[in-house]
Structure formats: structure tokens, C-alpha cells
Amino acid sequence: MSDYDDVWLVIPAYNEGPVIADVIEAARKTFPNIVVVDDGSTDDSVSSIMKTGAHLVQHPVNLGQGAALQTGLNYALKQPGAAYFATFDADGQHQTHDVERMVALLRTGDFDVVLGSRFIEQTGQVPWIKRVVLRTAATVSPTARKLNLTDSHNGLRVINRAAAENVRITMNGMAHASEIVAFLASSELRVTEVPVDILYTEYSRSKGQSLINGVNILFDISLRERGRK
Template identity: 40%
Template sequence: MRVVAVIPAYNEASRIGLAIRDALAYVDAVVVVDDCSQDQTFAVSLAEGAIVLRHVVNRGQGAALQTATDYALRFLEPDVIVHFDADGQMQAGEIAQLLEPIVQGRADIVLGSRFLGIEAENMPALRRLLLRAGVIFTVVLSGIKVTDSQNGFRALSRKAAEDIRITLDRMAHASEILDLIKVKSLRYEERPVTIRYSLDTLGKSPSNWRALGIAKDMLKKKIVR
């Protein structure tokens, strides 16, 4: 089974090396999409052995994920694509748990969750509250019940990767993926994953206001587009 990890990255030169090394220990190839970083993200990723693509204009995390997926599907013949982060918050050692339901043929997509027993380290209380609200929002808007609607750690079978096309370029892609799981009637499971927040990653991650942006983008997609 050929597993490809895809990593969207923006100004992650200081952390992406570790994330790539970590991922490469568990997957066959890592595709990084440098989303027009101003630092050495591209060079560092290349040096660490990843296949690196570069957006010449910043298009957002969702767009970068789709670019990496398109590349992988066209040239790498993956059986499974794993969405992984550049900032070291995710643990590549847990990829095997995400693969298991796909390997067993029970699921088309496996979603990581911070609320299935493994306590996320150093998660701010407000973030926790917003994530809970996100779960309710997802049930109402997309009719799909998950415990963590904004977790970026997930594994997609080739079929799911081909079926799910991310069109929301910025941060709302996690909600859009859940919406498409429902629309395309894909089989999904959740698995507990460990997310380690640190002062460094919290400092760089978008503010809690992004929750409003995600809700706005999803509503716009549902109602207007």
C-alpha cells in the first residue's frame, strides 16, 4: 500500500524539517506545497527529501492541500493520502491508526479527533469552546456528526481523494471536507489523535476570530455559490 503525506506550508522553515522527517518514517513520500512563503520553507523542505511545489501567489491552506492532492494523484499513484501539518503539532506515529480502517476496507476517509480520549496538550479553553461550537455548526449545516470538525489530521483513500475537491481556499476546507463526505456518501470513521500545542505554534496559528471566517465561507458556499 502506497501512502503519501501532503503538507501545506506557509513560513514554516523553522519547523517543517522535523515534520517531514517525522512523516517520512511512516509514509512512502511527502509532498509539501509552499504557499508563497517569505522564508526558507521551500529550500528546507527540499533538503529534507520532500517533493516540493510552490504557489507563486499565496492561496491559502485549503488551496495548498488540493494542489498537493492533485500532484500526488497525477504522479505518485497513492493508495492513501494523509493530510499532515507543517508545524509539528501532529504525531506521524499515529498515521498507522488512521490507515487501519481504510486498509480493512471499512472507511473511505478517517478523521483525527482531539476529543476521543486523548487530551490535546496545552489547548486554550477558548479554542476548546469554539471547537465544540464548530461540531454543532457542522451538524446543522452539513448534517454530519463528528467530535472534532476542525482537525487537519486525516487519511483519505484514493477514491475519497478523487471525490473530495476542496474549493474553499482558506481555512474552511476542514468544514468543506465534512460537507463533501456527506454529499458524496463516503464512509468515514474517527480516530483519536494527539495534538501538541506549544507557545510557538499557538503564536503562529490564526486567531480565534478565524472561526467566524470559516462559518462565513461555509455559509457563502452553501447559500450563494
């Protein structure tokens, strides 16, 4: 038995063959329940995942991270005893000790959603282009401001069952993060933000958000907020 038998990590993965097994095996030392959604990978990700003991769900084609997260949440919600759900990146950036702290906050019953932030405590690890894009995204989004978020596009989130049963991610690509924030801002769910440690390795930097994609995120936020008016 584990102290975290009621917690499920949801890991979306696309062509993460070089690192995915190590990421899963490290996480399973603390969290026994992990579902990895392979989003149509064309490398050896699937065979690597199958060696780890994690649950595997496959998309036959690449649908995008938002779709993979929704598939993973749907799967985890069906598992007996599942009460808390963490979205966790496949490239090694996220740390399990942060998930432990975030789950502990949810267990107090004071919150329904705990979001990770790279900017509450400045560590200097965030690449400057990424820092500018992410801080701008949080600043220009009215929904992020409503929740007083400093980092509206951090992929590390822990939510309770009430939140997981109600979130519906329809934007399949990276813009799903804006959609999640908009949902939270319009809901009655209790949301808080905590500092987290992001590990930027050479590998994760090579897989990271490009400036062009960052601009696309800002454009997406603008369109979504305009549509809400």
C-alpha cells in the same frame, strides 16, 4: 521497501521555515512519500524543504491552505502506486503514529475516510478558546452533525483513492475544512472519526487559529448552510 509505500503525506506550508525540515524528517522515518506544497512563503521554507528529500511543489503567491491541499492531492494522485493520502500540518502538531492507525483502518476496507478528533478523548491540551470555537463549529454545522463529528476542523485526515479522486477543494482559505465536511456529508463515502494526539508547542500556538479567524469559520459555516437550503 516500506510498509507505507502506497501512502502519501500532503503537507501545506506557508512560512514554516523554523520547523518544516524537522517535521518532514521525522515523518519520513515512517512515510517515505511526502509532498510539501509551499504556498508562496517569504521565509526560508523552500530551501529547508529542499534539503529533506520530500517532493516540493510551489505556489508563486500565497493562495491559502485549501488551495495548497488540493494542489498536493492532485500531485500525489499522479504518483505510481498511491492509494492512501494523509493531510498533515507543517507546524509539528500532528503525529505519525496517528496516521499509522488511520491508515490501518482504511486498509480494512470498512472506511473511505478517517478523520482525526481532539475531543473523542479529552486530554486537556486544546487551548480553551480553540476548544470553544471548534466544538461550536461542530455543533452548529448540520453537515458535521450528519456525520456525527466531534471535531469538524481537524487538519489530520486520511483518505483512500476513491475519496481523493472526488474531493474538490474550492475554498482556498481555512474555510476549506467546512467544504470538505460538506462534501463528505453529501457523498456515499464511509466516514469515521478517531481520537488523535495534537502536540501544542509554543511555536504551533503562535501559528494557531485566532479567535477572529474562529469566528470567521463559524460565519462561513452559517453562510454555506444557508446557501444549501
